[in-house]
Amino acid sequence: MPDREAPTNATLHGVLVDVFGVGVLLLGESGTGKSECALDLVSRGHRLVADDVVETIRQGDGIVIGRGAVRARHHMEVRGLGIISVRDLFGVTAIRYRKRIELVIRLEAWRSGEEYDRLGVAEATHEILGVPISLLRIPVSAGRSIAILVEVAARNHLLKLMGVHSARTFLADLGKTGSPVPGDPPCYSREDVE
Numbered sequence: 001m002p003d004r005e006a007p008t009n010a011t012l013h014g015v016l017v018d019v020f021g022v023g024v025l026l027l028g029e030s031g032t033g034k035s036e037c038a039l040d041l042v043s044r045g046h047r048l049v050a051d052d053v054v055e056t057i058r059q060g061d062g063i064v065i066g067r068g069a070v071r072a073r074h075h076m077e078v079r080g081l082g083i084i085s086v087r088d089l090f091g092v093t094a095i096r097y098r099k100r101i102e103l104v105i106r107l108e109a110w111r112s113g114e115e116y117d118r119l120g121v122a123e124a125t126h127e128i129l130g131v132p133i134s135l136l137r138i139p140v141s142a143g144r145s146i147a148i149l150v151e152v153a154a155r156n157h158l159l160k161l162m163g164v165h166s167a168r169t170f171l172a173d174l175g176k177t178g179s180p181v182p183g184d185p186p187c188y189s190r191e192d193v194e
Contacts, residue, residue: 005130006058006129006130006131007058007129007130008057008058008129009055009056009057009058009129010055010056010128010129011053011054011055011056011069012025012027012053012054012056012066012128013027013052013053013054014026014027014028014034014050014052014054015034015035015037015038015048015050015051015052015054016048016049016050016054016066016067016068016099016101017038017041017042017046017047017048017049017150018046018047018048018049018096018099019041019046019150019151019154020046020151020154020155020158021158022102022103022154022157022158023049023066023099023100023101023102023103024101024102024103024104024105024150024153024154025054025066025101025103025104025105025128025133026038026105026107026150027104027105027106027107027126028106028107028108028140029108029109032107032108032109032140033107033140033146034051034107035051035052035076035077035078035079036078036079036146037107037146037147037150038051038076039076039078039086040145040146040147041147041150041151042086042090042094043090044147044151046151047093047094047095047096047099048074048076048086048094048095048096049066049067049068049095049096049097049098049099050066050067050068050069050072050073051068051072051075051076051077051086052072052076052077053068053069053072054066054067054068055067055068055069056101056128056129057129058128058129058130058131062131063100063131064100064101064128064129064131064133065098065099065100065101066098066099066100066101067097067098067099068097073097074086074087074095101128101133102133102134102157103133103134103135103136103153103154103157104126104128104133104134104135104136105135105136105137105138105150105153106126106135106136106137106138107138107140107146108137108138108139108140109139109140109141110139110140110141111139114139116137116139117136117137119167119171120156120166120167121167121168121171124136124137134157134160136153138150138153
């Protein structure tokens with residue numbers, strides 16, 4: 001039986017934003033705050049590509065482009081506010097027509113007992129149109145600023161593209177014994193700091 005090629009286009013339920021030049025696709029169950037996070041990011045100077053419906057197309061090897069559906073382009077549905085036009089509210093600098101998807105962030109309702117990555121060493125991927133794309137899972141709970149976490153994730157993704165992997169460097173510096181690394185600040189007792 002011949003290998004089936006991955007499709008070259010698909011429609012996804014999510015939100016696509018341009019954060020520091022990184023195309024970030026927010027996925028998650030309905031009600032996890034994808035649109036609210038995108039709105040917060042837009043208010044912080046980032047750009048909306050698509051809300052709710054993301055049309056994707058594979059271009060060449062390893063490139064997936066996302067865009068909004070024509071009828072809903074640059075509009076968002078925000079619970080409690082209704083449908084808003086990001087272009088009209090924030091101006092043309094707050095939107096993009098298309099963007100390469102480089103990072104997928106899955107927003108998940110916080111569940112006690114669930115294991116979440118605490119070190120950032122493991123590299124997970126999410127496949128779109130046969131292309132593996134870096135994936136992060138972020139638990140959502142009251143009081144967490146998801147927009148700030150998405151900004152940090154985009155910045156960290158850019159660092160990784162430049163070969164800087166903070167978590168791996170930190171663990172390598174710690175060494176196998178957990179001994180302090182030369183140059184670490186000294187440890188003080190309570191008496192020393194009172």
